[in-house]
Amino acid sequence: MTQVSMNVNGKPVSADVEDRTLLVYFLREHLRLTGTHVGCDTSQCGACVVHVNGRAVKSCSMFVAQAEGADVLTIEGLAKDGVLHPVQEAFRENHGLQCGFCTPGMIMTAVDMIRRVPDLDRDKIRHELEGNICRCTGYHNIVSSIEDAAKRMAVA
Amino acid sequence: MIPYSFNYHRAKSLDDAQAMLARSPDAKLLAGGQTLIAAMKMRLASPSDLIDISHLKDLSFIRVSDAGVAIGANTTHAAVAESADVKRIIPALADLALLIGDPAVRHMGTLGGSVANNDPAADYPAAIVALNATIKTAKRSIAADDFFTGMFETALAENEIVTEVIFPRAERAAYTKFRNPASRYAMVGVFVAKTGNNVRVAVTGAAPCVFRIPEMEAALVKNFSPDAIANIAVDAADLNSDIHGSAEYRANLVTVMAKRAVAAA
Numbered sequence: 339m340t341q342v343s344m345n346v347n348g349k350p351v352s353a354d355v356e357d358r359t360l361l362v363y364f365l366r367e368h369l370r371l372t373g374t375h376v377g378c379d380t381s382q383c384g385a386c387v388v389h390v391n392g393r394a395v396k397s398c399s400m401f402v403a404q405a406e407g408a409d410v411l412t413i414e415g416l417a418k419d420g421v422l423h424p425v426q427e428a429f430r431e432n433h434g435l436q437c438g439f440c441t442p443g444m445i446m447t448a449v450d451m452i453r454r455v456p457d458l459d460r461d462k463i464r465h466e467l468e469g470n471i472c473r474c475t476g477y478h479n480i481v482s483s484i485e486d487a488a489k490r491m492a493v494a
Numbered sequence: 495m496i497p498y499s500f501n502y503h504r505a506k507s508l509d510d511a512q513a514m515l516a517r518s519p520d521a522k523l524l525a526g527g528q529t530l531i532a533a534m535k536m537r538l539a540s541p542s543d544l545i546d547i548s549h550l551k552d553l554s555f556i557r558v559s560d561a562g563v564a565i566g567a568n569t570t571h572a573a574v575a576e577s578a579d580v581k582r583i584i585p586a587l588a589d590l591a592l593l594i595g596d597p598a599v600r601h602m603g604t605l606g607g608s609v610a611n612n613d614p615a616a617d618y619p620a621a622i623v624a625l626n627a628t629i630k631t632a633k634r635s636i637a638a639d640d641f642f643t644g645m646f647e648t649a650l651a652e653n654e655i656v657t658e659v660i661f662p663r664a665e666r667a668a669y670t671k672f673r674n675p676a677s678r679y680a681m682v683g684v685f686v687a688k689t690g691n692n693v694r695v696a697v698t699g700a701a702p703c704v705f706r707i708p709e710m711e712a713a714l715v716k717n718f719s720p721d722a723i724a725n726i727a728v729d730a731a732d733l734n735s736d737i738h739g740s741a742e743y744r745a746n747l748v749t750v751m752a753k754r755a756v757a758a759a
Contacts (some may be wrong), residue, residue, distance in 0.1 A: 340502055355497070380495075406504065448596070468596045469599060
């Protein structure tokens with residue numbers, strides 16, 4: 339067993355966990371933050387994407403012990419005071435989801451890409467989404483949502 | 495998927511990591527973990543101990559010198575891809591880093607991990623061999639041509655830790671990769687580098703281990719153009735054959751990708 343401590347969505351948390359505990363299971367089963375999903379469990383699909391120290395990572399492919407002392411941001415930490423994050427709002431308005439399973443990972447990836455990639459266009463968005471799989475939407479409205487969000491956030 | 499149990503250790507320094515490795519014969523180093531953790535979840539790997547070195551900041555750097563660029567083993571693929579220094583001095587290397595995995599994987603995966611693992615389809619070995627880079631460990635320096643010895647095998651001794659890779663400058667260089675559309679791994683990747691009268695052509699993904707093509711190198715020394723190598727083919731007998739492509743298919747791809755790399759360099 340290992341004791342881990344970190345900040346999750348701005349709140350300090352600590353727990354004793356088995357050394358082999360993956361970050362995603364720590365979030366879901368210890369902290370009950372079930373917005374982060376396990377899809378493929380093999381680092382392909384991106385449903386488990388969260389931010390660790392400000393960068394998007396796949397939480398199914400990282401042990402929680404590696405995040406010791408880190409700042410972790412999950413989908414639950416994006417909205418502030420009941421107001422959706424601009425990326426969440428853009429997904430809502432542009433119908434960027436159907437079943438919603440991939441959406442938390444899509445949104446966490448989108449927030450990371452908007453912060454990191456200058457002059458996002460539809461082509462760049464599609465390339466940046468290569469680690470996130472959606473089986474419903476055909477991606478079209480996801481790309482539109484991210485394009486819209488990037489414009490909103492540039493103005494804000 | 496849950497891996498077998500193991501003991502996690504966070505190394506405080508390189509010496510600390512080395513001491514822990516020496517104490518536990520079945521221990522493995524954990525850098526970005528983007529290959530190792532997947533293998534552990536599939537229960538293809540079951541180390542008794544994981545020694546996490548990803549937090550060792552002194553192994554994470556990109557330093558420019560007259561000779562070229564030295565990159566620390568803990569430097570992530572994202573950091574190499576985004577580095578203004580790498581883009582300026584060896585743009586082909588930044589291009590290569592940007593083709594590894596996806597953005598989230600590139601935020602975790604490291605140069606040292608990729609090099610030490612020597613996956614047959616990894617990208618970095620092609621750059622290291624074509625650029626004639628030097629792999630440094632805590633103990634010694636190893637030339638690229640001596641480092642990659644076979645499938646998942648390297649010249650590293652037990653408990654030897656890669657600390658940095660020194661990439662010399664090249665006049666012209668390019669990497670072209672034919673990706674497996676699902677995994678993004680190289681079915682064939684060719685790195686071509688020209689420095690003075692020296693040309694090196696290194697191929698990854700096609701065979702059990704990265705290899706050079708001396709016939710192409712000789713032809714390109716005389717005439718650095720795609721036409722010069724259009725009729726040079728590698729022997730399919732030495733190449734990988736799997737559900738993604740036959741050895742003959744890969745042999746054809748090697749020439750095609752090499753021509754494209756020369757055109758792009």
